[in-house]
Every structure is written in C-alpha cells, then in structure tokens.
Amino acid sequence: MIVPAHHPAPELLLDYAAGSLREVQSLLVAAHLAYCPECRAQVAELEACGGVLLADLPPEPVSDSLFGTLMTRLDGAVATPPPVPAPAGKSLFPGPLRRAIGAEPEALEWVRVVPGVHLSAWGIGAGTASACLLRMAPRSRVPAHRHTDSEMLLVMKGGFSDEFGAYRVGDVASYDTGTPHHAVADADGECLCLLVQDQPLVFTGPLGWLLNRGFRF
Amino acid sequence: MLPKADSNDPTMPGHEQLLLAVARNRDSTAFRTLFDHFAPRIKAYMRRLGADSSAAEELVQDVMMVVWLRADRFDPALASASTWIYTIARNRRIDRVRQERRPELQPDDLMSDVGEEPAPDHQFEAAETAFRLRAVIGNLPPEQADVLRLAYYEDKVHAEISAERGIPLGTVKTRLRLALVRLRRAFEEGA
DSSP states (O other): OOOOSOOOOHHHHHHHHHTOSOHHHHHHHHHHHTTOHHHHHHHHHHHHHHHHHHHTSOOOOOOTTHHHHHHHHHHHOOOOOOOOOOOSSOOSSOHHHHHHHOSOGGGSOEEEEETTEEEEEEEEEETTEEEEEEEEOTTOBOOOEEOSSOEEEEEEESOEEETTEEEOTTOEEEEOTTOOBOOEEOTTSOEEEEEEEESOOEEOSTTHHHHHHHOOO | OOOOOOTTOTTOOHHHHHHHHHHHHOOHHHHHHHHHHHHHHHHHHHHHTTOOHHHHHHHHHHHHHHHHHTGGGOOTTTOOHHHHHHHHHHHHHHHHTSOOOOOOOOGGGOSOSSOOOOOOSSTTHHHHHHHHHHHHHHTSOHHHHHHHHHHHHSOOOHHHHHHHHTOOHHHHHHHHHHHHHHHHHHHHTTO
C-alpha cells in the first residue's frame, strides 16, 4: 500500500479538527484520512490542541441541579451499541463516504457528461458546497471548465493527471477559484473520485453552453 | 482512593484514570469529579460558540451523557481526557446546533493493512504531550494564537477569519501554518 502523496491543505485539516469545516468538505477530509496515516496523525495533534484549549477555558459555573438532572437521564439510558462493523469484503468506498452514500458504486445511478465521463446521481449539498462522484473511463478527458470557486477531488480508484500533477488512490487534488485544469484518466483502468465543489462550475469550450444548461457540476 | 485530578501535572494523569474508572466500574464518584471539572469548561466552550446559557447546559448534559455511556471507548494511549471530551463536545455541537452530520473516521475504516501508527511508548503519553502542547500554545506569538483560537472557538473556517478580521487570506494561512509548525514540535519532542 502506497501512502498518499497529495494531501488536503494544512488549514483544511485544522478546520476539520476545530469543527468549523462544513459537512461536505469534512466528508472529503474524513475519507482521505482513511488512506493517509500522515494526515491522521496531524488531525490527532490538532484535536489534542482542541483538548488543551478546552481545558484552559475560564470555567463558567453550571446550574446546581445540572448533575442531578443528568443522573436522572442516565438512569433511563442504555449504552449505545458499538458502531456497525464494515460489511464483509472490501468496499471501494472509504468508511465515512460509505456511510454517507449507503450503497456501493455498482448500485448507484450515473449521468453521462461526455463520453467516458459520468457523475453520480447521488450527491449532497450544504450551503454553496456540493459533493458527488466522478467516474472516468480509461484515457477519458473531463471537459475544460473554469471555476467560480474551489474544487477538490479525492481519488478512490485508478488515477488521473492534469497540468499540476498525477493523482493516485488516496490523493487529494485541490484547485483554487479560477484555475482551469484538464484532467485525463490513467490508461490502465477506470478512475473513480469524490468531487467536492463550492459554487457550480462554468464550462468553457464548444460544448460549454450545453453542459452549463444541463449540469451544474 | 483515586488520585486527585490535576491537569497541570504530567506525572499525575488524574482525569485519564477517572475515565478508566468510569469505564471499568461505572464509578459514579469518579464521574462526579469529571463532571465538576469539565462541565463548566464545556459550557464555556458552547457559550463561546454562540449558545445561550440554557442551550449550553443542554449540550453539557449531552456531552457528559456520551462520556458516561462510551467511557469504554476511551484509550489514554491515543488521547488525553480533555482531548477525548473535546472531540465529543465538538461533534455534539455540530450535530445539535448546526444540524449536520459529522463525517468521522472509525477504527475499522482504514484502507491499508500496513503502515499503522506506532503504538505510544506508554499508557499516558497523550496526557504528557498535552502538557508540552499547553506550553507551546501559551508561547505562540499573539497573531498566531489569535487565528488558532478563532478556528476552535468561533466556528470560522480560515476564509471567514480572513474576511472578518480584514486580514488577507494568504496571511491567515501563513499564520496558521506557522502555528502548526510550532505545535508539531510539541509532539516531536516526545517522539
């Protein structure tokens, strides 16, 4: 197993550990952590930092009755069962994504963008951010598009390259607002990614008007 | 008799032992001591993040319930007591206040069979690291400490910190990265 070479930005890991990162971006970070021992260690450190900050907060007295109320509630509470174990056999999806989707890739519906490139009908959105899956056939190209906001891709199967680098399983590719890029899937197999965007994209190029009408991706 | 909890003494990881007592023996005296220490801090944390006093106490109950019910999942080799309770408080707030799911990594989510983190040298290493970390945070230059506290206490992602403080995004990122480099040293010293 090769460890990932491309990671989320350090401040994104901080936002995740601090709890300020929103759900959609947090999903991509949590899914990357499943592949990346280095980022797991960093998040653990940043959570330790949260622990120190919590311990050092000036305490605010709580109501005298609070402990009693809590103990009454606990009397009626039962221990939560341990988390449901992963299904037998290896899932293609990392755990946080598997729990968010609740299905494997073959059970999902896909929408064709251009020949060889599909987006999942599954998606989540919160605020201006959205996530869905991107599937590319070997050697296929994602149409050129420019970003009105940021975009991140997490590779879960296969790989792709663009003008900024080559991305393999577990890698995160990040693109800032206004960074055009031309992703080409590797030749040796299908590439499956989690795609997270803030704000819809605007396609450029000859088919752009059509894509922009039909697909907000 | 359990040792008195003192979070400033690295040789006496009292809160960790109290949590273990709750896990092993459902020790309600230990739980009361943990409550007395952490409830006012969890309340302060929730208040900082915008909850009013009664909503904050509601969240304190939520968090302490999870502490009681899941104490058996606390591992002092992986996290200090404050760190573990911090992550519960953070996640409960996201759940309840923001009404969002918190995508979390679970122990059996790891996609590789090898390359696992080496086990810490001894049981209370996380508590000792926290002791060094506290000193590092206390000595951060004010502008670095400020962006760090905003991230943890004001629910602001770094882009929002930039907009709110009128500091260019690049400067916020630089300050955070400098702070992160310093924090990292607290962990490397222990390695």
